[in-house]
Amino acid sequence: MTDLDSIEAAIDALDLQLDALCNFAGVPPTADKNAVLKVNFFGLRHFTEAAIDHLVDGASIVDVASLAGFQWRSNMEVVKGGMVLDLSDADKWIAAQLVDRAPSYHLSKELVIARTIWNCQRWKGRGIFMNCVSPDPADTPILGDFIKTLGKRAEDDLQINRAATPQEIAPMIAFMCVDVSTRMNCSDVAVDAGVSAWQQLLS
Secondary structure (H helix, E strand, C coil): CCCHHHHHHHHHCCCCCEEEEEECCCCCCCCCHHHHHHHHHHHHHHHHHHHHHHEEEEEEEEEECCHHHCCHHHHHHHHHHHHCCCHHHHHHHHHHCCCCCHHHHHHHHHHHHHHHHHCCCCCHHHCCEEEEEEECCECCCCHHHHHHHHCHHHHHHHHHCCCECHHHHHHHHHHCCCHHHCCCCCCEEEECCCHHHHHHHHC
16 A cells, blocks of 8 residues: 555456445554555555546445544645645655654544545546545554554543444444445544544533
8 A cells, every 4th residue: 555556556456346445444653654644545545546447336435534533624734735745746745744653643544534525526427425434443453553652642532432343333334335325425424432522622
């Protein structure tokens, strides 16, 4: 996901049409900012755009973001710059961001949410809908990475509610992929037991 040529080779190898594309790829905030931003956003963005011709008309695209990206509106200037950036300039742009580890993870997820909303009308002529799911910290093998890097913020989030399970997040993603959800478009849905709402109230 950090290599655009590799992404294109993977797409070229596909010999099928897709009813839905669910973008789960991501690395935790313990990785360096180059990997975090390239995998979590720029690779995801390129994969989606390269895969469009393999999606059937009426398909769904679901991006998995994070509770960490819920403040994207307050970082709009940086987010807008990154989400419309020519991918050939990604390395230079990433290097210019004065963030590392936890902040780069937050930025990567802010970019995912904003780009999902930005693109939600892009393929409407084909009936393709695009939405985003933002979970809170989940009980997966990289949960420890989040706690280690995010420190008190992650601990505070987990004090509000226990860590989510993948089985609690997956149904919303699945719902966005079926016909009954076709009125959903341009949505970022928090599946976080109310943590983001609580944080916004206190901020």
